[in-house]
Amino acid sequence: xxxxxxxxxxxxxxxxxxxxxxxxxxxxxxxxxxxxxxxxxxxxxxxxxxxxxxxxxxxxxxxxxxxxxxxxxxxxxxxxxxxxxxxxxxxxxxxxxxxxxxxxxxxxxxxxxxxxxxxxxxxxxxxxxxxxxxxxxxxxxxxxxxxxxxxxxxxxxxxxxxxxxxxxxxxxxxxxxxxxxxxxxxxxxx
Numbered sequence: 001x002x003x004x005x006x007x008x009x010x011x012x013x014x015x016x017x018x019x020x021x022x023x024x025x026x027x028x029x030x031x032x033x034x035x036x037x038x039x040x041x042x043x044x045x046x047x048x049x050x051x052x053x054x055x056x057x058x059x060x061x062x063x064x065x066x067x068x069x070x071x072x073x074x075x076x077x078x079x080x081x082x083x084x085x086x087x088x089x090x091x092x093x094x095x096x097x098x099x100x101x102x103x104x105x106x107x108x109x110x111x112x113x114x115x116x117x118x119x120x121x122x123x124x125x126x127x128x129x130x131x132x133x134x135x136x137x138x139x140x141x142x143x144x145x146x147x148x149x150x151x152x153x154x155x156x157x158x159x160x161x162x163x164x165x166x167x168x169x170x171x172x173x174x175x176x177x178x179x180x181x182x183x184x185x186x187x188x189x190x
Contacts, residue, residue: 003093005110007045008086009037010079010134011052011059011100022055024100026180033180036103038062044110047091050100051082065089078155079134080146087143099134101180106171113137116169124161125177126168132177133157136166 011024011034024034034050042048048064059066067089069081083097096110106112109125114137117123121139125132134157138146142164149160171177 003114004046005044005094005096005114005137006047006049006090006092007041007096007098007110008049008051008083008090009034009041009064009098009100010082011050022052023180024050024052024059025055026101028103028180033103034059034062034100037098037100037105038064040103040105040107041096041098043107045096049086049089049095051086078157080150080155080157080160083138083157084143084146084150087138087140087146090140090143093140095138095140097134097136097138099179102135102177103180104176104178105135106173106176109135110137112171113169117167120165120167122161122164122166123169124166126170127172127174127177131158131161131168133161135177136161 025032028036038048050059050064050066051069052059052066053068056066067085069085086095086097096113098105113123113125117137121142123137125135145164146160154160
């Protein structure tokens with residue numbers, strides 16, 4: 001029997017390339033990015049968490065536990081802060097992390113990362129030998145390590161994943177990992 005996995009959607013960015021808009025609520029194919037992402041994530045996980053630094057009430061309407069980053073005075077400290085906060089709240093042994101602007105994430109992401117990790121406490125998606133650090137599976141016991149790294153000034157999720165020995169898991173479909181990062185990206189990913 002497969003161990004339950006929780007899902008964390010990172011939606012705490014400043015949205016600089018979107019003119020400061022909250023990316024989760026940017027429309028993509030007729031609905032907000034967060035809704036498209038959740039539609040693909042929910043069937044894979046037992047618990048849904050959303051790390052957001054604004055619009056908490058609106059995100060809470062999506063039937064998820066919503067929280068901000070635990071990063072002190074920094075308004076938008078980066079995804080590692082969201083991951084650290086998510087690992088501190090997860091109720092299962094594993095946390096699947098995805099960004100809010102990935103409406104085509106693989107429907108088997110959790111299962112493939114779980115089976116591809118071997119004995120590692122973390123796994124990360126890899127496409128064409130390029131790691132996709134915001135698509136990762138993490139053991140809950142990495143919570144202290146993530147918090148320590150973030151509080152010591154680390155901001156790179158990729159570097160942190162390397163320090164914890166994340167196993168790369170190869171995916172062939174690069175389109176599944178497209179992020180909507182600019183106002184016109186929605187046309188290229190449609």
